[in-house]
Amino acid sequence: MERHDAIVIGAGLNGLVAAAYLARAGLSVLVLDRASAQGGIAAEHEVAPGYRLPRFTLGSGGLPPRIAADLDLPRHGLRFIRAEGGVTCFPDGGYHASYRDGIVHRREIARFSRRDADAFTRYRRDMLRAAGGLAPLLAGPAHTPARGIFGGLRARLSLADRIAAIAPGDLRDILRLWTLPASDFLDAYFESDAVKAHLAAAAMMGGTLGPRTPASASRLVFPWLSESGDATGGAPETLMPFGGPAALVQALTSVILASGGRLRMEAEVTDIRIKDRKVQGVVLANGEEIGAGAVLSGLDVKRSFLSLFQWKDLPEGLVERVGRVRMKGVAAKVNMALDAAPVFPGLPEGCPSLGGGLRLAGPIPAMERAWADWRERMPPRDPLIEILMPSFLDPSLAPRGGHVLSALVQYVPEVLHEGPWPVERRDALGDLVMTRLAEVSPGIGKHVVALEVLLPNDVENEIGLTGGDFAYGETTLDQMFANRPFPGMGGAETPLRNFYLCSPSAHPGPLVMGGAGANAASTLLGRLGKAVRA
Amino acid sequence: MTPDTAPPNEHPDIEIDLGSEQATVDPALFEEVPAEPPFARTVHTTPLHIVTSAESRTNRWTDWNGYTVPEVLTDLGDEYRALRGAAALADHSPLVKYRIFGRDALDYLQRLVTRDLAALEVDTAVHVVFCEGRGLVLGDGLLFRLGEEEYRLVTEETHLAWMMDSGEGFRVGIADVSATLALLSLQGPLSALCLHEAGVANIDGLAPFAARWADIARMPVYVSRTGASGDLGYELWADAEDAPHLWRHLMEKGAPHGLRATGFALRELARLEAGFPRAGKDYLSALAAVASAGASTPFELWRNPLVASGKAVFNGGRALRSLAPVPPRRRLVVLVADALEPVSLSSVLSGTRQVGTVTTSGFSPALGANIAFAMVEDEAADGELALTATLREGLGAREVVLRARILPAPLKP
Numbered sequence: 001m002e003r004h005d006a007i008v009i010g011a012g013l014n015g016l017v018a019a020a021y022l023a024r025a026g027l028s029v030l031v032l033d034r035a036s037a038q039g040g041i042a043a044e045h046e047v048a049p050g051y052r053l054p055r056f057t058l059g060s061g062g063l064p065p066r067i068a069a070d071l072d073l074p075r076h077g078l079r080f081i082r083a084e085g086g087v088t089c090f091p092d093g094g095y096h097a098s099y100r101d102g103i104v105h106r107r108e109i110a111r112f113s114r115r116d117a118d119a120f121t122r123y124r125r126d127m128l129r130a131a132g133g134l135a136p137l138l139a140g141p142a143h144t145p146a147r148g149i150f151g152g153l154r155a156r157l158s159l160a161d162r163i164a165a166i167a168p169g170d171l172r173d174i175l176r177l178w179t180l181p182a183s184d185f186l187d188a189y190f191e192s193d194a195v196k197a198h199l200a201a202a203a204m205m206g207g208t209l210g211p212r213t214p215a216s217a218s219r220l221v222f223p224w225l226s227e228s229g230d231a232t233g234g235a236p237e238t239l240m241p242f243g244g245p246a247a248l249v250q251a252l253t254s255v256i257l258a259s260g261g262r263l264r265m266e267a268e269v270t271d272i273r274i275k276d277r278k279v280q281g282v283v284l285a286n287g288e289e290i291g292a293g294a295v296l297s298g299l300d301v302k303r304s305f306l307s308l309f310q311w312k313d314l315p316e317g318l319v320e321r322v323g324r325v326r327m328k329g330v331a332a333k334v335n336m337a338l339d340a341a342p343v344f345p346g347l348p349e350g351c352p353s354l355g356g357g358l359r360l361a362g363p364i365p366a367m368e369r370a371w372a373d374w375r376e377r378m379p380p381r382d383p384l385i386e387i388l389m390p391s392f393l394d395p396s397l398a399p400r401g402g403h404v405l406s407a408l409v410q411y412v413p414e415v416l417h418e419g420p421w422p423v424e425r426r427d428a429l430g431d432l433v434m435t436r437l438a439e440v441s442p443g444i445g446k447h448v449v450a451l452e453v454l455l456p457n458d459v460e461n462e463i464g465l466t467g468g469d470f471a472y473g474e475t476t477l478d479q480m481f482a483n484r485p486f487p488g489m490g491g492a493e494t495p496l497r498n499f500y501l502c503s504p505s506a507h508p509g510p511l512v513m514g515g516a517g518a519n520a521a522s523t524l525l526g527r528l529g530k531a532v533r534a
Numbered sequence: 535m536t537p538d539t540a541p542p543n544e545h546p547d548i549e550i551d552l553g554s555e556q557a558t559v560d561p562a563l564f565e566e567v568p569a570e571p572p573f574a575r576t577v578h579t580t581p582l583h584i585v586t587s588a589e590s591r592t593n594r595w596t597d598w599n600g601y602t603v604p605e606v607l608t609d610l611g612d613e614y615r616a617l618r619g620a621a622a623l624a625d626h627s628p629l630v631k632y633r634i635f636g637r638d639a640l641d642y643l644q645r646l647v648t649r650d651l652a653a654l655e656v657d658t659a660v661h662v663v664f665c666e667g668r669g670l671v672l673g674d675g676l677l678f679r680l681g682e683e684e685y686r687l688v689t690e691e692t693h694l695a696w697m698m699d700s701g702e703g704f705r706v707g708i709a710d711v712s713a714t715l716a717l718l719s720l721q722g723p724l725s726a727l728c729l730h731e732a733g734v735a736n737i738d739g740l741a742p743f744a745a746r747w748a749d750i751a752r753m754p755v756y757v758s759r760t761g762a763s764g765d766l767g768y769e770l771w772a773d774a775e776d777a778p779h780l781w782r783h784l785m786e787k788g789a790p791h792g793l794r795a796t797g798f799a800l801r802e803l804a805r806l807e808a809g810f811p812r813a814g815k816d817y818l819s820a821l822a823a824v825a826s827a828g829a830s831t832p833f834e835l836w837r838n839p840l841v842a843s844g845k846a847v848f849n850g851g852r853a854l855r856s857l858a859p860v861p862p863r864r865r866l867v868v869l870v871a872d873a874l875e876p877v878s879l880s881s882v883l884s885g886t887r888q889v890g891t892v893t894t895s896g897f898s899p900a901l902g903a904n905i906a907f908a909m910v911e912d913e914a915a916d917g918e919l920a921l922t923a924t925l926r927e928g929l930g931a932r933e934v935v936l937r938a939r940i941l942p943a944p945l946k947p
Contacts (some may be wrong), residue, residue, distance in 0.1 A: 099573060103600040106692075107572035114710055119695035122821040129824055169668070170826070189695075348571035 003291035004030045006524065007282055008298060008502065009269045009308070012040020013245070015298030016252035017063075017517030018502040020071045022296075023261030025525050030290065031256065032282070034268030034464075038253055040298065041463055041470065042245035048450035050399040051337035054245045056459055057470060058388045058406050060357065062226065062239025063248070066139070067514045071255050078251035079242040081393050085223070085235040086356035086386075088198040089440045090363070093346050096198035097353035098235035105234030112192035123189045124233070129170070130177050131224040137481060138225065138508040141491045141519045178218050178477055182209075183364050185217035193363045201361035205386050205410055206510070208330050208474050210371025211364045215476060222511060238356040244390050244397060272308045272499070277315065279498040294498045296520050301325055301473060301485040301505035302466040305494075315495045321486045325505075326479065329414035329456025329468035330374065334433050336405040337398070337449040342389070342441040355393050360385040360436050374411035379425050384410040385436055402449070407433060414456040414467050421455050429453055472504035475511065484509055492520035500524055577602045580627035581716045581774040585781040589795040596798050599628040599690070604797035613796040614899050617763060617804060620792025621722035623784055624801055626769070627777070630692050633711045634685040638704040643677065643685060645848050646700050648832060649840035654679050659743045659760055662687070663832045663839055664696075665850030669857050670820035670829040672696055673813050676760060678745060686711075686771075690813040696821065700849060716777030720784065720793075721767030721804065728788035729757065729768060740768075751783045762801070764808025764944050803896045806905055809868050809944035811835055816866060816893040816907045833862040834909070864890070864911050868941040869921060871904045877923040882908045883935065889914035892921065905941070915940065 004027075008019045011033035023029045037043050045055030053059070062080045063073070085098025096112070099105040110117040176185065182203060186196040200211040202223055209216035227236045241248040253263060271283035272295060281291035297304040305314060305322045347354065361367060361384050370383050386408045391398040398404050409429065416425065430453045437444050456468025465472070473479050482490035485505045492500045492507075502520030504510045578601050580586075589607045596605040603625060607613065616622045634643060644651055647662040654660055659678045665671055675689035687697075697708050720728060729737045734748045734757060745758030753776040761767030772780050785793060802812075811817055820829035832839035832854070841854045869892075871879065876897035882890030890910035898905040906921065921938045924931055 097571075097573075101573075104572045104576075107600075111572075115694045115698050117694075118692045121692075121819070122695065125822055125824050129826075132824065348574065350574075351571065352573055 001281075001289055001291050003281070004028045005292070006030075006294045006296060007032060007290060007292040008296045009033075009282065009304075010040055010298030010503070011035070011038035011249075011253075011263060011265070012298045012503070013042050013248065013252070013514060014502050014504060014517030014520075015040065015296070016249065016256065017067060017071070017514040018296050018298070018500075018521040019261055019263075019517075020252050020255040020259070021518060021521030022524065023256050023259035024071065025521075027528075029256065029261035030292075031261065031263040032267045032269055032284070032290075033263075033265055034285070036265050038263065038265070039245065039249040041459075041465060042249060044244065044246035044249075045335070047335045047404065047452060048337040051402060051404045051450065052244070052246070052397045053335055053390060053404040053406050055335065056333055056454065056463060056465075057245065058357070058386065058408055059245040059390060060238050060240045060388060061513050062241065063514050064139075064226070064512055067518050070518070071252070073251045073255065076251040076254040076258070078248060081240045081242050081355075083238040083240055083356040083393065084353040085238055086202065086359060087347060087351060087353045088194075088201050088359040088361050089344075089346060090194060090197065090361065091366075091439070094194060095347055096194050097347075097351060098198070098202075098356065099353060100234050100237050102234040109192075109195055112194045113190070116190045116192045116195045119189045126173060127221055127224040128227060129173070130221045131227060133170075133174065134221065135225060138512050138515065141507065141523060176217065177221060179215055180217040181214050182211045182216040182220055183368070184212075185220060186364075197361055197363045197367070198359075200364055200367060201359045201384055201386075204367060204371075204384060205359070205408065206331065206471060208326075208328050208471075209476070210368045210375075212368045213371065218477070219475075225511060240390070240393065243394060269308060271310075274309065274313045274496065277313075277496055279496055292498075294500060294524050296492075296500045296502040296524070298503045298517070299464065300327060300466050300469070300503055301501060302327060303464055304501055304503070304505070309496075318495055321488070325485050326474045327467040327469040327472070328474065329459065330411060331468075331470065332409040332412040332429060332456065333454040333459070334407040334409060334430065335450075335452045335454070336407070337451075338403045338405055338444070338447045339449050340401060340447045341392075341403055342405070342437075342444045342447065344441050346440055354389075358387040358389075358440070360387070360440065370411045374413050377413040377415060377417040379416060379421075379429065380409065380412055380432070383412065383432070385433060386410065387437075407437075409433060412456060414460075421457065426453055426455060429455075471510045473509065475509050480509060481507060492516070492523040580625055581777045582625040582627055582718070582781055585778045585785075586625050586795065586797075594797070598798055599630070601628040603628060605799050606797045607795050610799050610803070611899065613794055613800045614803065616792055616794035617722050617796065617800060618765070618900065619723065620794070621720060621724040621728045621788055622763075622794055622796040622800060623781065623788070624719045624721075624796045624798075625781075626717040626719045626801070627712075627715075627774075629712070629717055630689045630710070631712045631715050631717070632687040632689070632694075632697065633709045634687060634697075634706060635683055635709075636704075636706040637683060638706045639683045639685055642701055642704040642706040643687075644845060645704070646697065647677065648842060648848060648850065648854060650842035650845050651677070656681060657745045659745060659758055661840075663836070664693070665832065665854065666696075666820050667850055667853065668820070669831050669850040669853030670823075671817060671832055671835060672819050672821060674811075674835075678758065680756075688717075691819060691822075693819075714774050716772050716774045716780075718770040718772065718777065718781060718784070719761055719763075719767065719801075720770060720788075721761045721763040721765055722793075723766055724788075724791050724793070725767050727791055728784060728793050731787040731791065732784050733787075737768075750780060753780055753783075755780060762808060762810045763804040764810075765804075802894065803898070806868070806894055806896050806907060807898055807900065807944070809941070811866055811907060812894070817909075830864075830866070830909075831857055831862060833857060834864055835866045862912055864909050865915055866893075866907060866909050867915060868944075869906045869908050869910075869919065869938040870898075870901060870941050871906070871921045871923070871936040871938040873904050873923065873936055874902070877904055877925055877934075877936070879904060879906050879921050879923050879936075881922050882910050882914075882938070883920045883922060884911075884914040884917055887914075889919070904936070906938075 008015045008031045019029045019031045041056040087097040106117040203219040223236045268285040269282045273280040388406045391403040459468030484507045500520045502517045506516045508515040591608045594605040662677045663674045678686040740759045748757045756771040823829040879892045879895040890908045892906045892908045895906035919938045920935045
């Protein structure tokens with residue numbers, strides 16, 4: 001029987017990061033995926049011949065420099081583009097853009113309110129402070145109080161130290177951030193509805209909270225996590241891998257292969273062999289068995305436990321706890337191929353911020369109504385839409401003159417109140433997106449070569465992501481840090497020996513790209529007594 | 535006039551008088567909110583750009599509050615000699631200017647700033663500091679009382695959000711008048727003479743920090759005896775459209791007495807010698823300092839900060855009263871390091887331990903030494919101090935340690 005030190009299930013981004021770390025540490029690693037190409041939800045897809053984009057995600061976001069350096073990714077061809085923070089277009093024809101340059105960004109805000117232009121200084125300070133407090137918690141494995149008496153104690157003490165060192169005023173700021181609705185939080189800084197809507201729209205994307213839902217303020221800090229704080233800067237930047245997520249996947253694959261790891265596509269794992277609560281290996285769909293010292297699952301937490309194991313093999317209560325993890329689809333993906341560059345007459349010509357994406361959003365009350373529709377499982381009437389045209393920055397993604405357009409439609413329920421999505425509702429959603437797009441780019445409909453609409457349910461069916469939840473589990477405080485994916489299992493280690501979770505269902509979730517994979521690898525290597533080879 | 539209605543053989547531009555600056559000043563250059571998108575223009579100029587750019591022999595420009603201003607117009611040494619020996623004219627329009635007016639203006643300002651303003655008379659100015667609730671400095675500036683219920687606050691950075699938030703409950707209006715008000719700084723021992731020559735009568739009668747309206751070449755100008763040079767000097771507040779004419783007029787009348795146009799580098803050097811810290815450079819506003827240790831109290835920044843004891847309530851008052859008797863943890867001091875040439879200074883050492891950081895540095899021709907603002911731990915400030923400097927020779931760089939001493943009082947030239 002074939003046997004490896006470690007098997008990684010799922011060649012998604014985090015699976016590949018974990019495999020790369022393990023392979024570089026000298027382990028024999030095998031990555032298995034049922035799809036024919038690597039990438040998981042970030043896999044590249046041809047929406048029409050020659051038009052390439054990531055099928056399920058927008059594909060923005062950068063790896064933390066630590067992971068890129070550990071894995072030597074620049075040497076394997078990975079480059080990142082630093083784009084501006086993006087533009088929000090409002091229904092009244094106005095827009096608000098983000099700029100990295102502090103003076104330019106302040107002038108932008110001053111178009112709406114001079115007072116708010118000045119208030120941005122304090123907002124930026126508070127966001128950077130919050131991000132600075134959050135960054136160490138997200139950088140490594142979660143501090144799980146339950147595990148290892150001494151390690152746990154030390155972690156708990158260091159956490160207690162850190163909390164004790166927080167000044168009372170700062171503690172109040174932390175509390176505000178983690179409890180308040182985004183709208184109330186922003187009201188404490190800004191007066192302009194456009195400024196607030198621009199910040200809220202960027203923050204609400206990908207989350208299950210509305211701008212007026214308690215605790216949604218915490219999402220405001222996420223775009224600032226990778227910013228470094230000099231005193232005069234502007235809005236946070238957007239990082240994008242040059243060549244799209246496909247380039248990132250390719251670089252990671254190249255690292256794995258160069259370090260002696262192996263990848264097998266079209267190899268679906270259907271079962272995990274377990275004996276005395278110790279994982280022994282995997283069984284493929286074709287009946288083939290492969291032995292492994294450790295198995296790392298890049299699937300979401302529900303799929304990892306509920307579909308790979310016989311439930312009778314799982315420890316008591318685990319099935320229930322995994323079942324209670326909240327994973328809810330919140331966005332539909334619309335992919336488009338265009339035979340010409342879309343024009344946006346409402347935006348200034350050559351607006352550099354467009355490279356960081358375009359959001360179509362109403363003011364905060366409209367966003368909240370869109371969220372309420374989602375909660376009531378209504379088909380969206382006025383959703384929040386985020387658009388990225390990666391071919392603007394990287395023309396190789398489309399045939400000459402053509403463009404690819406990715407849109408995430410936020411607040412799309414998995415199942416409607418009336419039942420599963422009927423075909424006409426799906427078509428209506430596609431039409432709604434086209435109508436909203438045509439409002440900011442008249443005539444764009446004439447240039448559409450291909451269009452596909454992927455509902456949360458399609459994402460689940462095609463890629464196996466439960467609920468089509470791109471966050472791999474809600475990112476609310478009760479499902480973050482040591483509580484991710486559920487209290488008692490914080491981090492990559494699972495109640496089953498030799499079985500690790502390397503998907504964003506584990507800490508740090510979707511907040512740090514590749515973070516879950518890196519954590520799983522370092523946890524396993526720590527168990528094996530090996531150091532991470534940088 | 536469209537081309538087909540224009541009479542033949544007549545140049546359509548003929549009506550524009552090329553000799554008049556007004557015709558060539560682009561009003562959009564200093565508009566409050568430019569119509570174009572913010573990214574489109576990276577060079578923003580002040581109303582005086584037309585005259586300063588004409589004076590520039592070096593083409594060296596720098597950014598001040600988002601505006602492009604001359605760094606050095608001719609030669610820093612010459613400009614310095616003019617400032618200390620005759621008179622120097624500079625464009626200080628990038629400073630932020632707020633108009634504060636209304637029935638409660640005085641009450642409001644009493645709440646905003648730390649010092650007591652009860653004795654502030656019309657047509658005088660005072661240096662003010664304003665703090666947030668924990669007694670950390672937000673900014674400092676010059677406050678003018680222009681009328682009974684009319685004030686002007688001049689600061690280095692914008693504070694509109696804080697000022698409006700503090701204004702809750704007061705019948706007060708706050709307006710940012712930075713765009714419409716140009717500021718010419720005329721400093722130096724012969725500055726009064728230059729003003730006299732320019733037609734300002736009885737300028738010697740103007741006491742320090744006093745101000746009055748004057749008529750210069752039929753332009754209304756508010757003249758104040760203020761400035762951050764530590765020397766005799768005046769600031770001239772004029773309408774943005776008048777400013778280039780006023781500049782020309784002053785240069786014409788003052789040049790025979792040694793008046794020179796000067797740039798931003800000289801302002802930095804002069805304020806360093808005179809001991810005026812600059813917001814954003816020597817200290818960070820408490821609302822901008824990401825690390826809470828990056829913010830400072832007034833006791834750390836000024837030797838004798840004016841914190842009122844009689845005033846009932848003002849922003850940061852309670853915190854400042856409890857801070858006042860405690861020696862500050864660190865102090866902003868002016869250090870002098872003997873070296874015959876300008877060097878680049880970075881950190882302050884006491885023995886081998888770093889006890890501070892240099893925030894601004896320059897070479898003072900008056901002292902013949904390097905001079906620097908540095909935030910230094912209070913305990914170390916009384917002991918022996920040294921500065922690390924980088925000396926460049928050819929392509930090589932050498933770290934040296936220079937002995938430094940604290941300048942006890944601002945330089946009196």
